[in-house]
Amino acid sequence: MKPSEHLEEIENFKSAYIKKIEEVSGEYLSESSLLNQYEALAELVMDKIASQWAKTRSQYDEIPHKRVYLFSIEFLIGRLLKSYVNSLDMEETVKTAMAELGLDYETILSQETDPGLGNGGLGRLMACFLESSATLGLPFHGNGIHYKHGLFEQKIINGEQVEVADNWLRHGYPFEIRKPNEAVIVKFYGNLHSEKINGVLTFVYEDYEPILAVPYDIPLKGYHNNTVNSLRLWSAEPIEEFDLPSFNEGQFLDAVRHKSEAEAITQILYPNDNKFDGKQLRLKQEYFFVCAGLKRMITRFKRYNNDCLDEFADKICIHINDTHPALCGPEMMRIFMDEEGLSWDDAWKITVNSLTFTNHTVLPEALEKWPVDMMKFLLPRIYMIIEEINRQFQEELRSKSGLNELQINSLSIIQDGQINMANLAIVCCHSVNGVAELHSKILKEETFNGYYKLFPERFHSVTNGVTPRRFLINSNTGLRDLITESIGTDWLNNLFDLEKLMTFKNDAPFFDRFNRIKLDNKIHLANYINAHNHISVNPESIFDIQVKRIHEYKRQLLNALQILHLYNHLKANPHIEIVPRTFIFAGKAAQGYYFAKEVIKLINAIANLVNNDKDIRDQIKVVFLANFNVTLGEIIYPAANISEQISTAGKEASGTGNMKFMMNGAITLGTMDGANIEIHEAVGDNNILTFGLSSDEVSHFEKHGGYSSVQIYENDHRIQKIMHQLIDGTFGHLASFQSVYDSLLLYNDTYFVLKDFDSYATAQHHINELFKDKNKWFEMSLSNVAYSGLFSSDRAILEYQKNIWKTL
Numbered sequence: 001m002k003p004s005e006h007l008e009e010i011e012n013f014k015s016a017y018i019k020k021i022e023e024v025s026g027e028y029l030s031e032s033s034l035l036n037q038y039e040a041l042a043e044l045v046m047d048k049i050a051s052q053w054a055k056t057r058s059q060y061d062e063i064p065h066k067r068v069y070l071f072s073i074e075f076l077i078g079r080l081l082k083s084y085v086n087s088l089d090m091e092e093t094v095k096t097a098m099a100e101l102g103l104d105y106e107t108i109l110s111q112e113t114d115p116g117l118g119n120g121g122l123g124r125l126m127a128c129f130l131e132s133s134a135t136l137g138l139p140f141h142g143n144g145i146h147y148k149h150g151l152f153e154q155k156i157i158n159g160e161q162v163e164v165a166d167n168w169l170r171h172g173y174p175f176e177i178r179k180p181n182e183a184v185i186v187k188f189y190g191n192l193h194s195e196k197i198n199g200v201l202t203f204v205y206e207d208y209e210p211i212l213a214v215p216y217d218i219p220l221k222g223y224h225n226n227t228v229n230s231l232r233l234w235s236a237e238p239i240e241e242f243d244l245p246s247f248n249e250g251q252f253l254d255a256v257r258h259k260s261e262a263e264a265i266t267q268i269l270y271p272n273d274n275k276f277d278g279k280q281l282r283l284k285q286e287y288f289f290v291c292a293g294l295k296r297m298i299t300r301f302k303r304y305n306n307d308c309l310d311e312f313a314d315k316i317c318i319h320i321n322d323t324h325p326a327l328c329g330p331e332m333m334r335i336f337m338d339e340e341g342l343s344w345d346d347a348w349k350i351t352v353n354s355l356t357f358t359n360h361t362v363l364p365e366a367l368e369k370w371p372v373d374m375m376k377f378l379l380p381r382i383y384m385i386i387e388e389i390n391r392q393f394q395e396e397l398r399s400k401s402g403l404n405e406l407q408i409n410s411l412s413i414i415q416d417g418q419i420n421m422a423n424l425a426i427v428c429c430h431s432v433n434g435v436a437e438l439h440s441k442i443l444k445e446e447t448f449n450g451y452y453k454l455f456p457e458r459f460h461s462v463t464n465g466v467t468p469r470r471f472l473i474n475s476n477t478g479l480r481d482l483i484t485e486s487i488g489t490d491w492l493n494n495l496f497d498l499e500k501l502m503t504f505k506n507d508a509p510f511f512d513r514f515n516r517i518k519l520d521n522k523i524h525l526a527n528y529i530n531a532h533n534h535i536s537v538n539p540e541s542i543f544d545i546q547v548k549r550i551h552e553y554k555r556q557l558l559n560a561l562q563i564l565h566l567y568n569h570l571k572a573n574p575h576i577e578i579v580p581r582t583f584i585f586a587g588k589a590a591q592g593y594y595f596a597k598e599v600i601k602l603i604n605a606i607a608n609l610v611n612n613d614k615d616i617r618d619q620i621k622v623v624f625l626a627n628f629n630v631t632l633g634e635i636i637y638p639a640a641n642i643s644e645q646i647s648t649a650g651k652e653a654s655g656t657g658n659m660k661f662m663m664n665g666a667i668t669l670g671t672m673d674g675a676n677i678e679i680h681e682a683v684g685d686n687n688i689l690t691f692g693l694s695s696d697e698v699s700h701f702e703k704h705g706g707y708s709s710v711q712i713y714e715n716d717h718r719i720q721k722i723m724h725q726l727i728d729g730t731f732g733h734l735a736s737f738q739s740v741y742d743s744l745l746l747y748n749d750t751y752f753v754l755k756d757f758d759s760y761a762t763a764q765h766h767i768n769e770l771f772k773d774k775n776k777w778f779e780m781s782l783s784n785v786a787y788s789g790l791f792s793s794d795r796a797i798l799e800y801q802k803n804i805w806k807t808l
């Protein structure tokens with residue numbers, strides 16, 4: 001764009017904005033509130049996107065490509081305004097226009113709520129996939145739930161987590177469009193009986209409770225292109241606002257009962273991560289968005305394909321994100337047979353050929369198993385179909401596989417009165433994949449080994465990825481600009497291009513700027529910490545960060561205990577000088593997860609002890625930042641020197657935070673787990689710090705009843721000391737961490753915290769030495785940025801296209 005055109009664009013934008021302010025607030029700009037200023041900007045940007053949105057839809061209809069629908073019970077999309085502006089290539093225009101109008105762009109952006117419609121990695125992965133597919137210009141859409149309340153907001157009060165209800169829709173949400181004319185009905189409960197209708201045996205479903213599913217669409221804009229895809233979120237509503245007859249007869253409570261029961265379905269996101277919580281309401285949620293999403297999609301497909309379903313599986317791929325949408329299998333069968341009149345065999349072919357499934361965890365407590373009675377009661381027809389799928393599957397095994405009855409039973413979808421949803425998903429889908437190499441190997445060799453032997457061709461692996469637009473380009477603008485000035489703009493479309501950065505490893509001016517950018521990002525985070533935690537931290541210190549859900553297997557406890565040990569070491573050796581270190585934590589614990597909440601309490605107790613001890617002379621600081629979410633992540637990742645990825649080997653399916661840190665030049669301190677293994681491979685031995693048991697060693701111990709943590713305790717004075725401190729009043733006479741102590745010593749340390757302690761502490765010590773060598777550290781950090789290309793979700797999407805969805 002010529003400079004004169006740019007000036008004109010800014011002027012046009014300013015006058016459109018002034019007008020928009022008046023429309024949204026009925027006031028002049030000078031009188032308007034910050035919220036109105038944000039709303040006006042959001043609406044203006046939305047207007048620009050809407051026209052591209054309509055165009056994308058019609059282009060997809062003109063040139064039909066195979067479409068992919070991602071079904072997921074979580075989509076953690078983060079704030080959208082900045083990413084829309086940047087994807088429209090309007091950053092400069094909007095920033096300048098706002099400044100010329102006397103407004104602060106960043107402050108306006110901070111008015112946006114961060115929709116917490118997911119718990120963590122699984123939901124964020126879907127958001128990255130949608131962003132990447134829009135950027136690659138591919139016809140992929142999301143299908144999920146319009147929760148009225150997302151994940152709770154976390155406050156830390158007196159060192160403990162307190163949950164506050166999330167209310168992201170409080171001021172309305174400018175980026176969604178409600179589509180009441182596309183609403184569908186979802187049916188629950190009721191009775192089934194069979195009847196001959198026109199000579200055909202048909203199942204009649206009666207006395208069910210109908211619920212209205214109303215879609216809300218959110219546009220997903222590709223970066224610097226014209227593609228706008230959709231995320232469709234379903235909201236549950238009563239069919240009629242009030243049951244008027246009951247209301248008129250004075251039965252007020254009955255009249256509103258239906259309304260609140262209907263709305264309850266999409267009232268709130270279940271706050272568990274990596275944990276199955278078998279509540280009936282959750283099963284309702286699962287069926288609700290599966291049924292609504294499939295119904296709409298099939299109706300639309302028929303409209304554009306002369307009412308014929310023959311080519312359905314050639315044109316549509318339905319991807320189920322973990323087992324929460326696994327009812328897609330039986331629900332497709334139901335629609336195809338009961339509503340479209342297909343035979344079982346025809347319906348089955350289409351179903352299996354269009355469904356694919358990703359597993360995200362091997363933790364047994366996360367695998368979904370629904371009681372048969374609950375399923376039968378809530379979804380009688382679906383249950384009947386699951387039973388028939390299982391019966392036919394077992395028949396086939398009997399006739400073809402040569403397996404004995406015991407083996408056949410172990411593969412059954414229904415076992416001990418429960419429906420195993422992973423088994424259902426594997427049987428109904430033609431592809432099953434894990435999310436990193438090690439995870440996929442464990443799926444094949446252990447978790448789903450029986451199925452792998454039956455259907456080896458169904459099993460795949462795609463290592464996760466994250467979008468570099470959100471996690472580098474838009475959130476670390478200093479580094480973005482340095483990269484573009486150094487290697488040009490190709491990397492924006494192909495992240496592998498970052499490898500060219502290695503030519504700067506001996507370049508002094510580059511070295512200075514690279515370090516300056518990291519320091520600026522650290523100052524930015526230090527200011528945030530000061531404002532929110534009232535702790536002053538040294539931006540020159542090593543920022544050593546662990547942010548993710550609080551979970552035993554992720555071992556925040558190992559990190560905390562090492563800090564306690566370091567504290568003891570400094571107290572005992574007052575002359576010792578270490579490189580100052582700031583340990584930063586953030587993450588939410590599920591409301592009902594007692595142990596994880598104790599860990600938060602312990603971290604805050606350690607912070608209190610360490611930060612206020614004059615003997616430590618500010619050499620270490622400990623910070624727990626409240627309310628970790630996508631927005632906070634965007635401030636944290638660019639400021640990190642060390643990325644803590646310290647799960648018990650074999651337990652973290654992939655991890656994606658590890659990739660976000662790496663892209664921003666942090667060095668991973670990690671176990672050989674999940675995608676840490678691929679990060680290690682990409683950067684080489686010298687540019688990562690690994691420690692701890694391997695997953696083979698962990699599983700060996702597990703098969704032999706664990707290891708003896710008491711023995712480790714008895715031989716290690718450091719461990720004895722920290723273990724005593726947990727219960728001896730070190731943190732005040734009221735704060736005892738008996739349950740933590742017991743889990744490590746009495747219950748034999750299920751997650752190998754004490755077993756890995758020594759090797760972790762050694763690696764931590766090594767960091768202290770490495771950081772002193774500025775050149776070495778720079779090279780390590782640069783290598784992490786340079787070799788992060790593999791971890792773009794663009795690469796992940798291309799692999800799914802080629803190997804799983806067959807859309808290439």
Ligand code: GPK
Pocket residue numbers: 119120121122123125272273274275322360361366435464652653654655656674
């Ligand atoms: C896996 F099973 C689950 C879950 O309930 N929630 C969740 O976020 C995560 N995950 C894994 O724990 C991560 O290792 C992985 O990177 C992420 O899903 C995306 O695949």
